[in-house]
Amino acid sequence: MAQLVLKNVFKRYEHQKKNIFEKKKVLDFAVKDVSYTCEDGEFIGILGPSGCGKSTTLRMVAGLESITNGEMYIGDVLINDLLPKDRNIGLAFEDYALYPPLSVYENLAFNMRAKNKSEEEIKQAIDYVAPLMKIDDLLNEKPTGLSGGQKQRVNIARAIVRRPGLLLLDEPLSHLDGKMRQQLRQEIKRMHHEIKCTTIIVTHDQMEAMSLADRIIIMKDGEVQQIGTPLEVYDNPENEFVAGFIGEPPMNLMKSTIVKSDKGFMFTFENSELKVEVPKRYTEVVRDGMKITLGVRPVDVIIAKTPVNSTPVPIAIFENLGDERRISVRVGDMLLSMTTAEDVYYTPGEEVQLIFQEERTHLFDPETGERIRPRGEQ
Amino acid sequence: MAQIELEGITKRFGKISALNNINLKVEDNEFFVLFGPAGAGKTTLLKTIAGAEFPEEGLVRIDGKIVNHVESKDRNVSMVFENYALYPNLSVYDNIASPMRSKLYKKDEEYIKKAVNKVTEMMKINHLLDRRPSQLSNGQRQRVALGRCLVREPNVFLMDEPLAHLDAKLRHFMRGELKEMQTSINSTTIYVTHDYMEAMSLADRIAVLNHGEIVQIGTAQEMYYTPCNEFVACLFGEPEINLLEGKKCVCSRTGEMSLSIVGSDKALELEADVRNVLAQHGADNIHIGIRGNDIQFAFEDLGDEWIKGSVYANEPIGNKVIMTIMVADKKIAITCPNDTVADMDQDVYIKLNLKKALIFDGNTEEFITRHNIDSFKKQGKGVQ
Numbered sequence: 001m002a003q004l005v006l007k008n009v010f011k012r013y014e015h016q017k018k019n020i021f022e023k024k025k026v027l028d029f030a031v032k033d034v035s036y037t038c039e040d041g042e043f044i045g046i047l048g049p050s051g052c053g054k055s056t057t058l059r060m061v062a063g064l065e066s067i068t069n070g071e072m073y074i075g076d077v078l079i080n081d082l083l084p085k086d087r088n089i090g091l092a093f094e095d096y097a098l099y100p101p102l103s104v105y106e107n108l109a110f111n112m113r114a115k116n117k118s119e120e121e122i123k124q125a126i127d128y129v130a131p132l133m134k135i136d137d138l139l140n141e142k143p144t145g146l147s148g149g150q151k152q153r154v155n156i157a158r159a160i161v162r163r164p165g166l167l168l169l170d171e172p173l174s175h176l177d178g179k180m181r182q183q184l185r186q187e188i189k190r191m192h193h194e195i196k197c198t199t200i201i202v203t204h205d206q207m208e209a210m211s212l213a214d215r216i217i218i219m220k221d222g223e224v225q226q227i228g229t230p231l232e233v234y235d236n237p238e239n240e241f242v243a244g245f246i247g248e249p250p251m252n253l254m255k256s257t258i259v260k261s262d263k264g265f266m267f268t269f270e271n272s273e274l275k276v277e278v279p280k281r282y283t284e285v286v287r288d289g290m291k292i293t294l295g296v297r298p299v300d301v302i303i304a305k306t307p308v309n310s311t312p313v314p315i316a317i318f319e320n321l322g323d324e325r326r327i328s329v330r331v332g333d334m335l336l337s338m339t340t341a342e343d344v345y346y347t348p349g350e351e352v353q354l355i356f357q358e359e360r361t362h363l364f365d366p367e368t369g370e371r372i373r374p375r376g377e378q
Numbered sequence: 379m380a381q382i383e384l385e386g387i388t389k390r391f392g393k394i395s396a397l398n399n400i401n402l403k404v405e406d407n408e409f410f411v412l413f414g415p416a417g418a419g420k421t422t423l424l425k426t427i428a429g430a431e432f433p434e435e436g437l438v439r440i441d442g443k444i445v446n447h448v449e450s451k452d453r454n455v456s457m458v459f460e461n462y463a464l465y466p467n468l469s470v471y472d473n474i475a476s477p478m479r480s481k482l483y484k485k486d487e488e489y490i491k492k493a494v495n496k497v498t499e500m501m502k503i504n505h506l507l508d509r510r511p512s513q514l515s516n517g518q519r520q521r522v523a524l525g526r527c528l529v530r531e532p533n534v535f536l537m538d539e540p541l542a543h544l545d546a547k548l549r550h551f552m553r554g555e556l557k558e559m560q561t562s563i564n565s566t567t568i569y570v571t572h573d574y575m576e577a578m579s580l581a582d583r584i585a586v587l588n589h590g591e592i593v594q595i596g597t598a599q600e601m602y603y604t605p606c607n608e609f610v611a612c613l614f615g616e617p618e619i620n621l622l623e624g625k626k627c628v629c630s631r632t633g634e635m636s637l638s639i640v641g642s643d644k645a646l647e648l649e650a651d652v653r654n655v656l657a658q659h660g661a662d663n664i665h666i667g668i669r670g671n672d673i674q675f676a677f678e679d680l681g682d683e684w685i686k687g688s689v690y691a692n693e694p695i696g697n698k699v700i701m702t703i704m705v706a707d708k709k710i711a712i713t714c715p716n717d718t719v720a721d722m723d724q725d726v727y728i729k730l731n732l733k734k735a736l737i738f739d740g741n742t743e744e745f746i747t748r749h750n751i752d753s754f755k756k757q758g759k760g761v762q
Contacts, residue, residue, distance in 0.1 A: 179618070182617070185691075185693070186690065186691040186693070186702060189691055189693070190690070190691065190722065193722050206696075207695045207696070210693075210694050210695050210696060211693030211694060211695055211700070212693075230694045230696075231694065231716070231717065234694075234696050234697075234716070244547070246696065247696045247697065248546055248547075248550075248695070248696060248697075249547075249550045250547045250550065297697065298697075299697045316554075316558055317554050317557045317558050319553075319554075319557060319575075319578070319579035320578060320579075320598065320599065321574075321575050321578050321579060322574075322578055322598070322602035322614055322615050323615050323616060323669065323670075323671060323713075326554075326579075328554050328558075333502070335551065335554055335555075337550075337554065339697075341671060348558075348561070
């Protein structure tokens with residue numbers, strides 16, 4: 001059980017000299033100025049596209065990579081120069097790395113034997129974790145006979161059997177197929193609920209991060225973009241990147257120019273007749289001719305059932321996916337998509353009027369991607 | 379434009395039979411999807427039509443002509459692969475032009491230019507014509523591969539998981555683009571996928587394959603609302619359909635036949651049409667297939683027909699929450715609004731909307747009936 005604190009952590013990889021003519025190449029920072037605190041017992045998800053520095057961050061916490069700059073604490077102890085084995089950390093990677101000649105039981109016991117624990121203690125620990133990961137009936141099997149999902153269960157069980165202060169999981173589910181992944185996701189969540197160990201999971205799958213973590217850290221190009229609970233990052237994205245990364249189907253992000261008309265400010269779109277009223281709360285922060293990116297989730301655009309005051313647009317695509325229906329219209333070159341769970345049917349070409357859920361629209365600066373918030377709202 | 383007929387196709391790789399007596403007729407201009415889990419034989423079937431695999435038994439007919447011994451290049455089919463297969467040393471323009479420069483389909487350069495411009499405009503890649511494949515994103519590469527396939531106006535388009543390599547976001551957009559493009563393609567298309575959303579969205583008709591055999595052929599709506607067995611029901615929809623063991627019982631209130639699920643003694647009332655079919659059906663052992671959308675939940679007991687369970691997991695995934703509920707050692711996944719909060723192992727009560735349930739035979743796993751079954755069979759749309 002432990003609190004983990006990162007203070008202004010940087011990481012820069014340096015390339016080896018390939019030949020004597022080449023200078024030692026110094027790359028850009030892989031991790032830039034990352035600071036956060038994981039509370040004791042918290043489940044943290046680090047989420048980002050490949051190459052964003054999420055695994056590097058995790059490896060620095062584990063002690064597998066040195067820290068270029070900054071400080072890292074577990075509890076009150078500075079761990080910058082502590083060896084991995086002294087950090088009291090449990091690690092599970094995407095590949096299972098089980099010892100093939102050893103049975104599942106022996107695999108779980110291996111690290112504890114190395115620490116000279118008594119057989120009785122080992123048995124007790126294994127008897128506790130095996131049912132948690134649902135591997136109690138596999139203890140005598142060899143890894144070769146196990147499915148991918150079972151191997152990953154054993155791998156995670158091995159990471160928690162020593163009761164580490166901190167559990168680190170690096171993409172533990174990405175090797176598994178859809179159904180297995182969903183099942184194991186639930187098991188991991190229940191396991192955490194049971195042992196309440198501070199846990200960090202690294203993933204590129206937003207659904208995995210959302211469903212598992214208490215708080216999500218979203219990274220891009222080595223920098224933290226936003227830290228928040230799943231609902232916070234979904235409802236209240238800090239910038240355009242977070243808005244587009246979280247949510248399936250993705251948020252509509254539409255380039256727009258604001259025009260002042262006699263009815264007030266309107267969003268207009270290139271090569272499109274569509275005009276949408278700017279919500280009242282934004283009137284103080286927009287001006288005529290301003291270029292912005294309008295962000296609205298597919299569930300927050302609704303097709304009007306009774307005539308309303310808005311430009312009719314033809315439906316471009318209608319997809320019935322059973323559980324839900326996805327409808328898209330063309331706005332200039334862009335596609336604006338909507339989803340609904342209602343049993344409605346449209347044919348392409350049919351003209352409809354759209355209602356934007358005013359309180360659920362977001363504005364972003366097209367240059368910086370930063371969120372433009374109404375005055376007085378933080 | 380072509381009609382494709384497969385008659386008793388069997389294909390073996392050594393002792394393993396990859397395709398087993400496949401009979402299939404794809405209509406002219408149809409968008410036909412081959413759908414199934416990995417190893418079902420979808421790609422082998424596609425290759426058989428392309429002429430890249432030759433069946434041990436059976437006939438392949440294109441427009442009524444038997445083409446078993448016609449080589450691929452003479453079948454006038456055009457194929458898109460999952461991994462693009464672009465020429466790395468050629469520009470986008472030359473890649474798309476390449477089929478029209480082959481000996482067999484040679485066209486003059488002026489014609490080529492027109493055709494390339496038309497198709498690149500449609501695919502929105504006309505600003506990339508001078509680039510090499512290595513300078514493109516995956517989505518752009520896939521569009522080039524599609525463009526190269528479309529440019530030739532062949533009899534048949536064959537597409538092998540063209541979107542599988544793309545990330546979820548791009549797949550969403552590309553699927554939309556493909557769907558929109560469909561109207562401008564005047565050719566028979568056979569499309570292989572393992573993604574149910576692609577299948578449902580794009581297909582005029584779907585064939586579900588498993589272990590080299592066709593399980594069901596029909597429209598997307600038929601697959602979703604009236605699947606022929608539990609296997610097909612499980613393939614469509616996310617989260618997967620819940621299959622609950624049930625048995626016939628008599629409702630104490632109405633005196634009519636009703637169902638109860640294992641682990642609960644509550645009698646669930648049935649619609650009259652379902653009751654009539656079930657009364658004639660011999661099996662006592664019933665499986666109730668019900669999707670996450672069709673189950674209500676509450677944190678207090680609201681009386682009749684509400685079944686008690688406990689929260690196993692509560693997973694927010696953005697626009698909704700998937701709650702998994704344990705009822706008598708059976709996990710039931712339900713879809714909830716995105717602000718639902720629940721503690722693990724907390725008591726919860728659920729109510730099944732049996733109007734939307736699919737009834738299966740518990741022994742054979744075959745579909746028996748559902749409420750208002752005729753409306754799903756007659757109309758493609760699936761009305762209430």
